[in-house]
Amino acid sequence: MTNDSTGTLIRKTSDRLGRPPAGHPAGAVNRESVRKFKSWLVRIWPSAAVFVAVVLIWEISVGVLNLSSFVIAKPSEFMQEMWISREMLLDATWVTTEEILQGFLFSIVVGMVLALALARFHWVERALYPLIVLFQVVPKVALAPIFILWFGYGLAPKIILIVVIAFFPITLNMLVGLKAIDKELLLLMRSIGATRNQVLTQIQIPTSLPYLFAGLRIAITLAVIGAVVAEFAGAQNGLGYLIQFASTQLDTPLMFAALILVSLLGLVLYYAMSLAEYLLARKYPHITLQATN
Amino acid sequence: MEFEGIKAEGVEKRYGSGASAVTVLEGLDLEIQPHSFVSLLGPSGCGKSTLLKILGGIESASAGDVTVNGVPVGEAVRRRQFGLVPQKAALLPWKTALENARMLRQIATRRKRGADIEEAAAKALEMVGLTEAAHKLPHELSGGMAQRVSIARALALDPQILLMDEPFGALDAITRDEMNLRLADVWAETRKTVVFVTHSIPEAVFLSDVIHVMGTKPGRIVETLEIDLPRPRTLEVFDTPTFQEYAAHLRHQLEPKAVA
Ligand SMILES: Nc1ncnc2c1ncn2[C@@H]1O[C@H](COP(=O)(O)OP(=O)(O)O)[C@@H](O)[C@H]1O
Ligand SMILES: [Mg+2]
Numbered sequence: 001m002t003n004d005s006t007g008t009l010i011r012k013t014s015d016r017l018g019r020p021p022a023g024h025p026a027g028a029v030n031r032e033s034v035r036k037f038k039s040w041l042v043r044i045w046p047s048a049a050v051f052v053a054v055v056l057i058w059e060i061s062v063g064v065l066n067l068s069s070f071v072i073a074k075p076s077e078f079m080q081e082m083w084i085s086r087e088m089l090l091d092a093t094w095v096t097t098e099e100i101l102q103g104f105l106f107s108i109v110v111g112m113v114l115a116l117a118l119a120r121f122h123w124v125e126r127a128l129y130p131l132i133v134l135f136q137v138v139p140k141v142a143l144a145p146i147f148i149l150w151f152g153y154g155l156a157p158k159i160i161l162i163v164v165i166a167f168f169p170i171t172l173n174m175l176v177g178l179k180a181i182d183k184e185l186l187l188l189m190r191s192i193g194a195t196r197n198q199v200l201t202q203i204q205i206p207t208s209l210p211y212l213f214a215g216l217r218i219a220i221t222l223a224v225i226g227a228v229v230a231e232f233a234g235a236q237n238g239l240g241y242l243i244q245f246a247s248t249q250l251d252t253p254l255m256f257a258a259l260i261l262v263s264l265l266g267l268v269l270y271y272a273m274s275l276a277e278y279l280l281a282r283k284y285p286h287i288t289l290q291a292t293n
Numbered sequence: 294m295e296f297e298g299i300k301a302e303g304v305e306k307r308y309g310s311g312a313s314a315v316t317v318l319e320g321l322d323l324e325i326q327p328h329s330f331v332s333l334l335g336p337s338g339c340g341k342s343t344l345l346k347i348l349g350g351i352e353s354a355s356a357g358d359v360t361v362n363g364v365p366v367g368e369a370v371r372r373r374q375f376g377l378v379p380q381k382a383a384l385l386p387w388k389t390a391l392e393n394a395r396m397l398r399q400i401a402t403r404r405k406r407g408a409d410i411e412e413a414a415a416k417a418l419e420m421v422g423l424t425e426a427a428h429k430l431p432h433e434l435s436g437g438m439a440q441r442v443s444i445a446r447a448l449a450l451d452p453q454i455l456l457m458d459e460p461f462g463a464l465d466a467i468t469r470d471e472m473n474l475r476l477a478d479v480w481a482e483t484r485k486t487v488v489f490v491t492h493s494i495p496e497a498v499f500l501s502d503v504i505h506v507m508g509t510k511p512g513r514i515v516e517t518l519e520i521d522l523p524r525p526r527t528l529e530v531f532d533t534p535t536f537q538e539y540a541a542h543l544r545h546q547l548e549p550k551a552v553a
Pocket of ligand 1: 309315317335336338339340341342344431440460
């Protein structure tokens with residue numbers, strides 16, 4: 001994942017397109033889920049093994065090479081640190097989570113409204129689209145200090161930075177989905193004298209849902225980056241703040257502990273998005289999407 | 294008011310402007326009798342789809358008039374007199390066959406529910422023989438079944454006119470024969486006015502009361518042929534001498550003329 005998704009590439013996985021949604025005959029469900037779990041295990045074990053190996057090599061080599069714990073902490077050290085500072089870390093995790101969720105929520109609103117306006121009104125598209133794309137060139141991380149200057153050390157600058165970073169993949173992907181309307185469907189709609197609003201609400205919006213969710217999956221990881229960067233620039237709490245604070249104190253185990261927690265948070269939020277997609281839009285074709293630089 | 298059919302006078306269609314303009318249809322006059330099955334037959338690219346869209350008010354002509362039942366075609370669209378069956382079934386993949394059959398009527402009437410909608414959709418599915426498959430999703434349907442849902446979706450609108458643009462063009466020959474038989478039955482039952490676009494001579498002869506043969510560059514009507522074959526028609530019609538005469542005549546008519 002990169003923090004710049006201007007060159008977002010969207011691909012439909014043809015094998016998933018048109019698969020039946022859930023709806024197995026009763027009784028087959030259990031066997032089916034056991035089978036699925038087994039195939040999941042088969043898929044997951046190589047990466048799990050590599051993960052464990054890396055942690056072990058890390059632990060052993062830091063000891064053998066006798067590296068200072070100022071430079072790099074052993075996994076056992078920061079696990080210990082995590083337990084010792086658990087209250088502070090949990091508190092910081094909660095603060096950052098709140099920033100991410102609020103920022104993400106605003107990003108969804110801004111991203112969707114923009115996509116809908118761009119798709120519905122030609123003049124909006126002509127006026128705004130080039131500017132939005134141009135705006136993508138701005139390294140938004142560099143805006144963090146400016147937002148702190150303007151909006152202080154509270155929640156506001158964090159939310160604004162997250163929106164600025166995360167709205168674009170939402171807008172872009174939803175817009176692609178809104179425009180992916182079948183030509184013949186459009187003819188059908190015109191043959192009954194349907195209005196543009198009807199085409200939008202009845203055809204375009206449902207068609208765009210899988211694209212929207214693909215954009216949301218990118219946006220949630222960008223929201224995590226946005227929160228951490230905003231905290232680097234100026235904050236009184238949060239995991240990003242802790243990482244920076246720990247680095248000034250040369251408290252490397254704490255730094256690593258916070259880093260691990262941010263990563264876990266990102267992972268959990270990403271899978272929460274996938275779950276939300278499954279619950280809300282599983283009957284629409286699934287879109288796989290890759291962000292490239 | 295008695296339905297008067299479709300009249301097109303001096304229809305012209307150009308795409309583009311200036312030096313790059315192409316004239317797709319020119320000086321086209323056409324009259325379609327109510328409750329008749331009419332085919333537009335011609336080679337690929339001669340403007341059949343364009344003409345169908347103009348007759349159905351989906352696209353506007355560059356010049357000329359189209360009236361339906363004595364009113365301009367745009368008004369006929371507003372009165373929901375057309376049911377379109379496009380070349381591809383274009384079903385919504387997340388809706389079942391029944392939901393797809395309902396869809397256009399729901400949008401046209403701006404109502405999600407209604408006894409009339411339920412009844413029309415169920416009846417339309419029955420007419421195309423898909424009652425059994427009502428709760429299947431599009432990806433569970435064969436190409437022929439998907440086209441039948443598409444026809445049901447148009448029938449559920451209960452339009453006066455059915456516009457069909459090569460609806461069986463992508464089907465294999467056997468399925469196509471089956472679909473033609475079924476469509477003939479549906480037509481006999483509903484007596485909708487049908488405008489049917491095809492480039493298949495046997496299909497046109499088998500289904501039609503009247504065939505308008507189209508020529509190309511620019512698109513125009515070169516011959517109007519009445520098909521005088523008894524109904525109901527079965528597949529045996531294909532083997533009758535009259536059928537073969539019609540087919541031979543049309544083939545000759547459509548043959549690319551040798552350059553002198
Ligand atoms: N939107 C368009 N712009 C330019 N040319 C078009 C357009 N639509 C159709 N044409 C041209 O008009 C001609 C007739 O097209 P069409 O009506 O689709 O033919 P048919 O259905 O008989 O195969 C073709 O040569 C096609 O290239
Ligand atoms: Mg065509």
